[in-house]
Amino acid sequence: MLNAILxxxxxxxxxxxxxxxxxxxxxxxxxxxxxxxxxMQVRIGPxxxxxxxxxxxxxxxxxLVMKEVIVPxxxxxxxxxxxxxxxxxxxxAAWAVIPFDAGVVLAxxxxxxxxxxxxxxxxxxxxxxxxWAANSKYAFLGAMRSAAQIVxxxxxxxxxxxxxxxxxxSLNLTDIVLxxxxxxxxxxxxxxxxxxxxxxxxxxxxxxxxxxxxxxGESEIVAGFHVEYSGTTFxxxxxxxxxxxxxxxxxxALLFAGGWLSPFQGxxxxxxxxxxxxxxxxxxxxxxxxxxxxxxxRATFPRYRYDQIMRLGWKVFIPLTIVWLVVVGVAIMAExxxxxx
Amino acid sequence: MSFEKFVFWVFxxxxxxxxFRVITVRNPVHAALxxxxxxxxxxxxxxxxxxxxxxxxxxxxxxxxxxxxFLFVVMMLDINVSPLKEGFISYLPVGATVxxxxxxxxxxxVGDRYFGLDKVAAPIARPADYSNTxxxxxxxxxxxxxxxxxxxxxxxxxxxxxxxxxMRRREGTKHQDPAKQVLVKRNDRLKIIKMDAEKGE
Numbered sequence: 001m002l003n004a005i006l007x008x009x010x011x012x013x014x015x016x017x018x019x020x021x022x023x024x025x026x027x028x029x030x031x032x033x034x035x036x037x038x039x040m041q042v043r044i045g046p047x048x049x050x051x052x053x054x055x056x057x058x059x060x061x062x063x064l065v066m067k068e069v070i071v072p073x074x075x076x077x078x079x080x081x082x083x084x085x086x087x088x089x090x091x092x093a094a095w096a097v098i099p100f101d102a103g104v105v106l107a108x109x110x111x112x113x114x115x116x117x118x119x120x121x122x123x124x125x126x127x128x129x130x131x132w133a134a135n136s137k138y139a140f141l142g143a144m145r146s147a148a149q150i151v152x153x154x155x156x157x158x159x160x161x162x163x164x165x166x167x168x169x170s171l172n173l174t175d176i177v178l179x180x181x182x183x184x185x186x187x188x189x190x191x192x193x194x195x196x197x198x199x200x201x202x203x204x205x206x207x208x209x210x211x212x213x214x215x216x217g218e219s220e221i222v223a224g225f226h227v228e229y230s231g232t233t234f235x236x237x238x239x240x241x242x243x244x245x246x247x248x249x250x251x252x253a254l255l256f257a258g259g260w261l262s263p264f265q266g267x268x269x270x271x272x273x274x275x276x277x278x279x280x281x282x283x284x285x286x287x288x289x290x291x292x293x294x295x296x297x298r299a300t301f302p303r304y305r306y307d308q309i310m311r312l313g314w315k316v317f318i319p320l321t322i323v324w325l326v327v328v329g330v331a332i333m334a335e336x337x338x339x340x341x
Numbered sequence: 342m343s344f345e346k347f348v349f350w351v352f353x354x355x356x357x358x359x360x361f362r363v364i365t366v367r368n369p370v371h372a373a374l375x376x377x378x379x380x381x382x383x384x385x386x387x388x389x390x391x392x393x394x395x396x397x398x399x400x401x402x403x404x405x406x407x408x409x410x411f412l413f414v415v416m417m418l419d420i421n422v423s424p425l426k427e428g429f430i431s432y433l434p435v436g437a438t439v440x441x442x443x444x445x446x447x448x449x450x451v452g453d454r455y456f457g458l459d460k461v462a463a464p465i466a467r468p469a470d471y472s473n474t475x476x477x478x479x480x481x482x483x484x485x486x487x488x489x490x491x492x493x494x495x496x497x498x499x500x501x502x503x504x505x506x507x508m509r510r511r512e513g514t515k516h517q518d519p520a521k522q523v524l525v526k527r528n529d530r531l532k533i534i535k536m537d538a539e540k541g542e
Contacts, residue, residue: 079374110472114397121405125377128409132370132416140416147413151406158401171474308519 014106018095026242027057033295040299064238067231072134075228079133084229084236087126090119091243098250099174101260101279112173113161116251117154120206123244124150127208127215127225130237134228142224145306146208146215152313153205159321160199163192163328164255167339177259182338183266187258191331191339194324196256198317200290203248205309207241209294211301212309219303245294246287253286349389356382369415377408391467394474 031046031053038045046053071077097112099105109115124147131143165171167188168179180187189196205212216224226237253259260279264270304312332340359379366372380403387396454460467473481489 109393111393111397111474114394114401114474118397118401118405121401124405124409128412128416129374132412144413144417147409151409154406307517311519 011106018106019092022092022095022243022246023239025246026239027061029242029246029291030060030238031057032291033298036292036295037299040296061235064235065232069231069233070228072136072228074135076133076135079129080228081233083126083130083133084233084240085126086129087123087240088236088243089126090122091240091247094119094247097173098247098254099177099259100283102174102178104280105174108172108174111171113165113171113176113255116173116247117158117161120244120247121150121154123240126237126240130229131225134225136228138221138223139225139227141221142215142217142227146225149208149212149215149309149313150206152310153202153317156198156313156317156321157202157206159318159325160192160195160202161255163195163321163325164188166325166328166332167192173254173259177254177261180258181261181265184258184263186266186338187256187261188339189256191336192256192324192328194320195328196252198321199256200248200252200293202313202317203252204294204297205313207244207248207294209241209245210298211304213303214306214309217303245291249287249290249294250283252290253283257286257290259283259286345389349386352382352385352389356386369418370412373408373412373415376411377404380404380408390464391471392473394477 034056035045035053046056049055049059071080094116096107097105097109097115099108127146127150128143131139131141131146134140164176168176170176170179208215214220214224216226218224221227226234229237260283262271262274262277262279262282264274335341356379359375359382362375363372363379366375380399384396384399384404387393387399
């Protein structure tokens with residue numbers, strides 16, 4: 001009995017050890033976003049709260065929590081309150097199978113990749129239910145857009161993951177990273193370049209980020225699905241969106257960019273020189289690298305028109321991934337080096 | 342009661358409750374959401390049976406895709422419930438008879454006689470490194486490869502048929518071709534005309 005309690009306490013401690021840094025990362029990702037986009041637009045960005053604006057995200061969080069949660073009169077109260085929770089739940093639960101280093105993982109699940117795909121596909125319920133329960137036309141339009149978009153891009157995303165699964169021969173994320181062991185060339189980004197690009201773009205679309213943010217397109221439908229949300233309930237949606245962004249960046253790093261493997265592997269002098277750097281540093285560096293792209297996209301591209309989004313998802317990405325799956329299959333059968341020998 | 346049994350009962354009770362609510366609840370959106378809950382809890386039950394691949398696929402396909410499309414349609418419908426309830430009493434005898442028959446038939450089939458504890462052996466608990474996905478794949482692509490491929494072809498035919506049935510070219514629709522749109526050059530749309538400045542009034 002005591003052992004069982006100890007085990008539960010240990011798991012809880014691990015969850016806290018993942019969640020606290022994640023929440024901090026979300027807070028400072030919003031800060032980074034405002035600063036980076038600020039500099040890209042030749043302005044300074046937030047610089048008033050704390051030294052050089054470093055306390056801005058804390059102030060924002062405190063402000064959001066203190067604000068009143070308004071429930072619209074004709075809304076469905078229960079679904080309206082539960083929608084943000086349905087949004088954040090899958091976004092956090094998916095982190096259970098993410099390995100941070102060899103063996104450093106909360107749950108070393110055999111079907112980890114499938115589990116993540118299933119959980120990320122559930123995040124859409126938060127958006128749909130929020131849009132419907134608010135009983136507002138803008139929110140509803142946002143929810144409909146988001147539903148159609150996520151279904152379209154999930155298929156391309158799934159096919160891209162099938163390529164990784166074929167290459168690694170496993171659904172376990174740790175095994176997938178170890179299958180890329182060798183050098184920078186051995187990582188899957190090179191043999192699966194189209195899948196890598198499609199996965200990342202689909203990830204941007206799946207998280208409803210610019211230029212795919214029609215679900216909340218403020219120039220057309222005010223703020224889309226969360227138009228009626230305020231205070232903490234809005235903050236939770238916000239949190240879920242940024243947690244999902246970090247999730248997509250982490251997955252891209254793990255599946256296509258060698259996870260915690262050092263980029264200097266296999267290079268004569270540099271490998272030894274950087275051998276002391278812990279693996280988690282490389283993983284975090286890669287996650288940051290991909291997160292930067294999210295922000296860069298937002299500062300660069302105008303919003304896609306809705307029919308163009310649908311066309312890109314169904315008519316470009318899905319056929320491309322299917323073709324590349326055949327290519328990967330042939331490469332595996334031909335034992336093409338240095339990846340599949 | 343062991344922990345697994347406790348989890349089973351929690352999932353089973355939620356599943357039965359959700360399934361019951363699917364047919365009793367008034368609002369079609371609530372019915373669809375209860376169906377989502379039913380799928381999710383049954384995935385939990387499959388997980389308890391160590392069928393993790395099927396459980397996750399159930400969530401991925403039914404919860405993540407099929408029910409999203411379902412909700413999409415149901416939310417846009419403007420269903421007036423009152424005409425649906427007309428004639429409840431007059432249809433009741435027929436409906437009750439059919440329901441009773443189905444319950445009787447199911448009770449005959451799904452009972453102790455075929456599915457009792459003495460008839461079905463308890464499944465052997467697998468070690469932690471046992472890959473359900475790999476086992477399923479190896480059986481599906483060797484022993485059952487023909488039925489599997491035939492099922493895939495039938496599904497493909499169904500997809501093509503469904504698309505062919507709904508694809509209608511209507512006259513007079515304003516159809517946009519994004520491929521053409523992105524290829525548009527400035528000279529196709531814009532003409533710069535030189536003209537003298539006009540005198541103000």
